[in-house]
Amino acid sequence: MYGPVTSYPASVDATFYFIVAVSLFFLLLVTTLMIVFAVRYRRSRRPRAEQIEGHTLLEIAWTIIPLLLVLAMFHFGFEGFRALRSVPEGAMTVKVTGRMWDWSFRYENGREAAKLYVPVDRAIKLSMTSVDVLHSFYIPAFRVKEDVVPGRETYLWFRPQTTGPADIYCAEYCGQRHAYMMSEVVVLEAEEFEAWLAAGGEEGEKEGVPALLARHACLDCHSLDGSPGVGPTLRGLYGRQRALIVAGREETRVADEAYLRRAILEPDAEYVRDHERNMPAPVGLSEEDLERIIAYIRALE
Amino acid sequence: MARTAAPPAPLACSYLHPGGGRGGLLGWVLTTDHKRIALLYLYSILGFVAVGVALGLLMRLELIAPGRTIVGASTYNALFTLHGVIMIFLFIIPGIPAIFGNFILPLQIGARDVAFPRLNLLSWHCYIAGAILAVTALFTGGGPPDTGWTFYAPYSIRTTTNVTLAVFAAFVLGFSSILTGLNFIVTIHRLRARGMGWFRLPLFVWSLYSTAWIQLLATPILAITLLLVMMERLFGLGLFDPARGGDPLLYQHLFWIYSHPAVYIMILPAMGVVSEILPTFARRTIFGYKAIAFSSMAIALFGYLVWGHHMFTSGMSDTSRWIFSLLTFLVAIPSAVKVFNWTATLYKGSIDASPPLLFVFAFVFLFMIGGLTGLMQGALSVNVHVHDTAFVVGHFHYVMFGGAGFGLMAALLYWFPKIFGRLYPRRPVYIALGVLFAGFNLLYFPMLVLGWMGQPRRYYDYLPQFQTGHLISTIGSWVLLVGLLILTVTLMRAARRGPWAPPDPWGGTTLEWRTASPPPVENFAVEPAVTGRPYDYGALGRGAAAPEGR
Ligand code: HEM
Ligand SMILES: [Cu+2]
Numbered sequence: 112m113y114g115p116v117t118s119y120p121a122s123v124d125a126t127f128y129f130i131v132a133v134s135l136f137f138l139l140l141v142t143t144l145m146i147v148f149a150v151r152y153r154r155s156r157r158p159r160a161e162q163i164e165g166h167t168l169l170e171i172a173w174t175i176i177p178l179l180l181v182l183a184m185f186h187f188g189f190e191g192f193r194a195l196r197s198v199p200e201g202a203m204t205v206k207v208t209g210r211m212w213d214w215s216f217r218y219e220n221g222r223e224a225a226k227l228y229v230p231v232d233r234a235i236k237l238s239m240t241s242v243d244v245l246h247s248f249y250i251p252a253f254r255v256k257e258d259v260v261p262g263r264e265t266y267l268w269f270r271p272q273t274t275g276p277a278d279i280y281c282a283e284y285c286g287q288r289h290a291y292m293m294s295e296v297v298v299l300e301a302e303e304f305e306a307w308l309a310a311g312g313e314e315g316e317k318e319g320v321p322a323l324l325a326r327h328a329c330l331d332c333h334s335l336d337g338s339p340g341v342g343p344t345l346r347g348l349y350g351r352q353r354a355l356i357v358a359g360r361e362e363t364r365v366a367d368e369a370y371l372r373r374a375i376l377e378p379d380a381e382y383v384r385d386h387e388r389n390m391p392a393p394v395g396l397s398e399e400d401l402e403r404i405i406a407y408i409r410a411l412e
Numbered sequence: 413m414a415r416t417a418a419p420p421a422p423l424a425c426s427y428l429h430p431g432g433g434r435g436g437l438l439g440w441v442l443t444t445d446h447k448r449i450a451l452l453y454l455y456s457i458l459g460f461v462a463v464g465v466a467l468g469l470l471m472r473l474e475l476i477a478p479g480r481t482i483v484g485a486s487t488y489n490a491l492f493t494l495h496g497v498i499m500i501f502l503f504i505i506p507g508i509p510a511i512f513g514n515f516i517l518p519l520q521i522g523a524r525d526v527a528f529p530r531l532n533l534l535s536w537h538c539y540i541a542g543a544i545l546a547v548t549a550l551f552t553g554g555g556p557p558d559t560g561w562t563f564y565a566p567y568s569i570r571t572t573t574n575v576t577l578a579v580f581a582a583f584v585l586g587f588s589s590i591l592t593g594l595n596f597i598v599t600i601h602r603l604r605a606r607g608m609g610w611f612r613l614p615l616f617v618w619s620l621y622s623t624a625w626i627q628l629l630a631t632p633i634l635a636i637t638l639l640l641v642m643m644e645r646l647f648g649l650g651l652f653d654p655a656r657g658g659d660p661l662l663y664q665h666l667f668w669i670y671s672h673p674a675v676y677i678m679i680l681p682a683m684g685v686v687s688e689i690l691p692t693f694a695r696r697t698i699f700g701y702k703a704i705a706f707s708s709m710a711i712a713l714f715g716y717l718v719w720g721h722h723m724f725t726s727g728m729s730d731t732s733r734w735i736f737s738l739l740t741f742l743v744a745i746p747s748a749v750k751v752f753n754w755t756a757t758l759y760k761g762s763i764d765a766s767p768p769l770l771f772v773f774a775f776v777f778l779f780m781i782g783g784l785t786g787l788m789q790g791a792l793s794v795n796v797h798v799h800d801t802a803f804v805v806g807h808f809h810y811v812m813f814g815g816a817g818f819g820l821m822a823a824l825l826y827w828f829p830k831i832f833g834r835l836y837p838r839r840p841v842y843i844a845l846g847v848l849f850a851g852f853n854l855l856y857f858p859m860l861v862l863g864w865m866g867q868p869r870r871y872y873d874y875l876p877q878f879q880t881g882h883l884i885s886t887i888g889s890w891v892l893l894v895g896l897l898i899l900t901v902t903l904m905r906a907a908r909r910g911p912w913a914p915p916d917p918w919g920g921t922t923l924e925w926r927t928a929s930p931p932p933v934e935n936f937a938v939e940p941a942v943t944g945r946p947y948d949y950g951a952l953g954r955g956a957a958a959p960e961g962r
Contacts, residue, residue, distance in 0.1 A: 122793070123793045123794060123796075123797055125595075126791055126793055126794055127788060127791075127794045127797075127864075130784075130787050130788045130791060130794070131788070133787075134785075134787065134788070136785035137748075137780070137784070138777075138780050138781065138784060141751060141752075141776065142776075142777055142780075143781060144755050144758075145758060145773055145776065146773075147757055148755070148758035148761070148763065149758060149761055149763050149765055149769075149773070152694070152758065152759075152760060152761050152762060152763045153763050153764075153765065154695070154762045154763060154764045157760075157761075157762050157763075158762055159695075159762055160694060160695040160696035160760060160761045160762040160949060161696065161761075162696050162697050162949060162950035163696070163697070163699060163756075163760065164697055164699070164700075164701070164758065165700040165701065165702075165703065165753075166699075166700075166756075169752075169756070170612045170700055170703050170749070170753075173748070173749060173752040174745060174749055177744070177745055177748045178742075178745055181741040181742070181744055181745070181787065182741065184741060184787060184790070184791050185737060185738055185741045185790070185791065187791060187793075188737060188790070188792040188793050188794060188795070189734055189737065189791075189792055189793075190793075191791075191792065191793025191794075192730075192734065192737075192792035192796070194793075195793060195796060196730050210440070219723055234821025243566075243567070243570070244566050244567040244570060245564060245567065245660055247725060247800060247864070249800075249868060250680065251797070251865070251866025252866070254793070254796065254797040255796065255797075256725050256796050256797065256799060256800070257727065257796075257942065258725050258726050258727050259724050260654075260660055260661070260726075260727045261566065261654045261655075261660065262654020262659070262660075263654065263659075263661075265727040278866070280868045281868070282725075282798060282799070282800040282868040282869075283564075284489075284559075284560050284564070284567070284569065284800075284869075284870040285567060286489075286558070286567060287485050287486050287489065287558070288485060289489075289870060289872070290485065290868075290871040290872040290873045290874070291868075291873065295922070331546050338695065383876040387572050388572055389570060389571070389572070397767070406588055
């Protein structure tokens, strides 16, 4: 009965417009009555009021009728919800990681991406978690949303109907750059998608370091051009004296390779003075990528 | 007022000029007179509203166009946090009970004061202490908090801004609320005038009574939750931190177990105000007294069981989601019953479209939009789409500002002659209402549309497709401001220079109208006796009497 929904968004909209219609009816009814009464029974026309204490039948009627209506609303909302929570067999799973302030997507074959590429007309299941605070994964066009919670896996599924891009937002407030925690879902034709997926598998071409930094959300907090951000800029960092807070005390160190390695892998071991202390430790950063990043920072004059 | 000149006659023996006792400022901040405490609340609350409104206007200005307009992202985040904290904890939760509950409740039940006058003063002192702490939090530690008024963990645990102090401020404010609730419950049980049985209580008293129980029973949960956040920040307990076996969802449950009932702390008293104003200006008994009284209690009871509807996308179990959805729909019924009874109260009345009544009309209209958009969010599949979007922001402004806020303005207009002993001119108030109403809808209706289009809330910046809605909304905020200014100026002038008000300028039947305006310190020269139900225009033979003083 709750088999494949031909169009989930349309069913959500239908429920919404049903409630809007009922609402408009009651809003207009009450408003009109109030105005009509206020005009017809104005004191100049009707100096003496009639004392009516109540009417049991009416009370019952306007308890029961709204009750039935809201039960219908509940029912429609619930059916949609059931569909949303029942992932069809054979759905393709993509792992979603939310972090301040970026999304990353990992496919079954190991390919990672900053945008969500999916094939059209196929059920996609997103299995989501966060590495830091709460986020919420939201695709308005598909009418789906679910919080992304650290220490927990939450899920969503959808079946894109048409090709093309749609916006992804973070809907749960997560700090300074919450409003920029966006990405895109790109719906491709099945063959196109397969080609994309294959190209980026284990043997896919190497991404450049800036792209690597972007994928790990480093660029949300660090600039490469010297401009200030949440964290210090990475430009000209190498070899500089750093004023640090280590275990509550101030110290100065030179930013050498060992320092950078520590700063990236264990951000909470020492903090750069006068900065926020919210740098997350990178998740799934390989040794090779780490070395490339350090070499890159070293060259960034 | 100059101490040398004798106060004008109507003020001479009122609570405003008691003669004897402490004079000057101390006579106010150390007073135990419920009427003076009410005024202390009135001025302090309105002061904070002004700040809150200013912050709201700044946010709207920032959002007039995409990209940076006047402030940076961190500042914007601090703005909505402060705006939310001020509007919730310093304005709308204390709001009507602290101001009009304090002033009117003892008068309406024919008492000399509340049951514990000194505790009442302590509540105000807690309020001020909490407010001072909240202000201090802005300028100390790591800077103004940026978590939103909900202080969601784990972000609130990790951010370096001064959340600890802000949370402590809310904790202290909670005590103010608990003490007021306790005081009202005891007052209503113990201090009713001779002959005032439970079904002779004015409906405003009923609404305060149900509110007081929520304040008393739910606020401690908030206090504990906030304490836990402080402990987490100071000692790293790990209760909400999954890395240490904690759970961020635990925080949300605890928070909403209080904060959903708190929504009814905000709205129930406003509903009580409406139930007073309608009979007075329709010159007839309220329709369905018992239905209205019981629906208040039903709301207070059911209100405890629906907190999960703030968490439909939080990752909690699917079973709890649908149960909370069902309960949410049920709690809508008592509110609907009230609206129908109010409308029926106008039927065959003798209606004077006075300023308080027109504010009540605005209340009903705006509150209905708030409630009906609530139904849309109660439906699970729709909620998933609109949760945490501008739709929710529109919805709760309709409920809290359009409902509770307009209710408070209606209460002020209704009891103004009683409180200040003066009348205000009608025309400027009508104009203010027109402007307010237009501004309000321009400001918040676009938010509903934006949210449906997918604009998330607490967004400093937005994509170009949302521009038009944001622009209209910002223009609306300016119109609204003009309305607020007209109203404020009119009432401030009237409070000083308006013509003297008679004891019962509107022809009301409840007891507060049976004493002088403004009332004397001891409220009533002789304790009034109650012989019938409130709003009994038939029995009083006043259905046709022209009101005095008009
Ligand atoms: C001139 C009047 C007001 C304006 C212009 C205004 C505007 C706003 C805006 C722009 C937001 C932020 C939305 C976002 O970024 O997602 C907001 C949030 C909020 N407003 Fe208002 N508002 C006004 C009055 C009120 C009143 C009277 C109340 C309470 C009764 C209130 C309660 C809140 C709350 C609780 C929030 C949520 C804060 C948060 O997200 O943590 N506002 N308001
Ligand atoms: Cu986020």
